[in-house]
Amino acid sequence: MRSLAEFEERRVGLEFENPVIDATGNPASSASMQEVWGDLASSGWQVGRDSDSQEIISAGKDFGHGTVVLTSDCAACNLEMALPPCQTISEAGALYARVSAEVLPALAARGLSLLAYGIQPGAFADVDEARIPSTHYQALERAGSGNRFTNAIMLANSAHQVGVGIRVCEAVEVTNELLKITGLVVALCGNSPIHGWRVLPWKEWRVLGWDFRFIVDTPGYEKLTQFPSRPFRTLGDYYSYYWDTPSMILVPLREGRWILPDEELTYGEYFSKSRVSARDLSGEARELTPEPHDFDVALRAMWPLVKPHLIVEPGSVNVREFFDSLRDDTLEDYLEGRLSNCYVEYRGGAASPCGEELALPSLILGLVNNLAALKEIGYRHAWEQWGELIYKAAARGLEARIDGQSVVPLLEALIETAAEGLSTRPYGEGAHLDVLRERLARRRNPADMAVEAFRRGRENFLRRVRY
Amino acid sequence: MTRPDPEKLRRLVEDAALPDYFARLILQRIEEGDYSQHWLDSMCERILYLETVLKSEGDVDAQPGRV
Numbered sequence: 001m002r003s004l005a006e007f008e009e010r011r012v013g014l015e016f017e018n019p020v021i022d023a024t025g026n027p028a029s030s031a032s033m034q035e036v037w038g039d040l041a042s043s044g045w046q047v048g049r050d051s052d053s054q055e056i057i058s059a060g061k062d063f064g065h066g067t068v069v070l071t072s073d074c075a076a077c078n079l080e081m082a083l084p085p086c087q088t089i090s091e092a093g094a095l096y097a098r099v100s101a102e103v104l105p106a107l108a109a110r111g112l113s114l115l116a117y118g119i120q121p122g123a124f125a126d127v128d129e130a131r132i133p134s135t136h137y138q139a140l141e142r143a144g145s146g147n148r149f150t151n152a153i154m155l156a157n158s159a160h161q162v163g164v165g166i167r168v169c170e171a172v173e174v175t176n177e178l179l180k181i182t183g184l185v186v187a188l189c190g191n192s193p194i195h196g197w198r199v200l201p202w203k204e205w206r207v208l209g210w211d212f213r214f215i216v217d218t219p220g221y222e223k224l225t226q227f228p229s230r231p232f233r234t235l236g237d238y239y240s241y242y243w244d245t246p247s248m249i250l251v252p253l254r255e256g257r258w259i260l261p262d263e264e265l266t267y268g269e270y271f272s273k274s275r276v277s278a279r280d281l282s283g284e285a286r287e288l289t290p291e292p293h294d295f296d297v298a299l300r301a302m303w304p305l306v307k308p309h310l311i312v313e314p315g316s317v318n319v320r321e322f323f324d325s326l327r328d329d330t331l332e333d334y335l336e337g338r339l340s341n342c343y344v345e346y347r348g349g350a351a352s353p354c355g356e357e358l359a360l361p362s363l364i365l366g367l368v369n370n371l372a373a374l375k376e377i378g379y380r381h382a383w384e385q386w387g388e389l390i391y392k393a394a395a396r397g398l399e400a401r402i403d404g405q406s407v408v409p410l411l412e413a414l415i416e417t418a419a420e421g422l423s424t425r426p427y428g429e430g431a432h433l434d435v436l437r438e439r440l441a442r443r444r445n446p447a448d449m450a451v452e453a454f455r456r457g458r459e460n461f462l463r464r465v466r467y
Numbered sequence: 468m469t470r471p472d473p474e475k476l477r478r479l480v481e482d483a484a485l486p487d488y489f490a491r492l493i494l495q496r497i498e499e500g501d502y503s504q505h506w507l508d509s510m511c512e513r514i515l516y517l518e519t520v521l522k523s524e525g526d527v528d529a530q531p532g533r534v
Contacts, residue, residue, distance in 0.1 A: 127491060156489075195486040216506065219505045219509075222509065
């Protein structure tokens with residue numbers, strides 16, 4: 001998702017995950033997905049293989065806007081489409097439609113379907129079989145920040161993520177304000193109430209899984225995915241918070257290979273050294289010299305529900321200057337003009353229902369584009385109350401309450417704030433929010449609709465959520 | 468330091484109406500026996516918190532049931 005940093009009007013990028021199921025409605029197998037990847041390779045997609053297992057785990061193709069990347073992240077039965085940034089929501093939607101027109105037939109040819117739903121509705125015959133044999137996850141396990149258990153926690157879940165271009169000076173403010181309203185997004189967009197062909201007591205289980213993602217044997221990593229204990233003051237404060245873990249989460253990459261330092265080091269300790277003895281995943285000894293491009297790994301080594309995504313311009317960042325500015329709390333000033341990409345990644349929404357995919361991106365784009373009004377909503381409740389709302393909304397959807405009050409008036413204000421934000425752009429994007437207004441008017445979010453369909457039978461449910 | 472109590476976590480998981488794959492992962496790890504006190508305590512704490520949310524939120528519309 002390149003080139004979101006430079007803009008007159010903010011650009012938007014879609015990063016959509018969706019479950020892949022077989023003809024029985026249960027998760028697609030790794031073997032069948034390998035066949036799909038092979039078919040895509042035959043039709044012009046450039047596939048990527050895991051360097052260790054040699055299994056295909058991604059495919060890329062240029063549709064004229066930049067490369068579209070398809071991946072299976074931690075599970076074969078989950079397909080992610082990462083689209084390059086577009087100028088407008090409608091352009092992004094058109095690109096998404098073109099990609100879908102190639103991907104859906106490829107899945108169908110192997111008896112598989114994509115679901116407009118936030119979790120695998122069926123049951124895994126074998127959870128281990130669903131895993132992707134990825135060196136990325138091997139590196140997490142070897143670094144001590146993950147294990148076979150934690151790396152499988154999210155394999156049933158699918159999010160629709162949205163990237164919106166921001167300026168580095170507003171990165172932390174945007175992050176804080178979007179974090180606050182994530183409970184509202186969960187209330188409005190929750191879409192994961194059925195798994196194992198059972199109705200769960202949650203309308204949105206998917207978002208709750210993140211709390212468990214980094215509970216490992218050593219304390220200190222949990223914060224990487226949980227709601228932050230406090231808002232962030234500055235970008236330096238943000239990175240200091242997430243880099244304060246027992247060791248580096250993602251280790252440096254060299255020639256596409258993860259390299260593990262021989263001793264546990266934090267990012268601060270690593271970047272303070274001139275040389276670090278290390279090994280690759282095969283155990284071969286390597287020597288690491290901290291390099292500026294290691295920042296690109298370090299700057300994305302956290303997975304909160306909202307994260308500023310910064311990529312440094314090659315050759316423009318000096319390790320010592322970076323840490324001096326981190327220490328002096330002047331990172332925003334230092335990074336100005338030194339980034340090749342700068343966007344906020346919104347990760348709080350489940351995969352959307354069919355035909356409603358552009359509603360969440362429009363909401364987030366509109367809110368970022370109307371930050372002053374968004375802050376007015378954020379002032380209405382305390383940080384802790386906003387954090388607790390995520391759980392209440394996961395349970396109750398649009399019936400959730402905050403400080404004893406219904407979320408509905410807040411959601412009405414939120415949607416209109418986004419509409420104002422979109423109205424200042426010359427692209428006529430406000431109509432994409434109508435879907436959200438309809439959900440509010442009927443007091444039912446996608447999870448409610450999914451459960452209603454499921455009560456009328458499994459096939460009825462699948463007809464509703466299957467592309 | 469409190470003594471590890473995997474049975475407490477096992478009971479919580481079995482009572483909590485968690486997604487099937489998730490519950491199976493936890494039970495598998497308990498079965499394998501390779502975990503720390505911190506993992507046990509933290510998992511229990513988070514699952515208990517989710518139970519508290521469900522109880523405090525009253526009757527949820529979606530009652531567990533198989534179709």
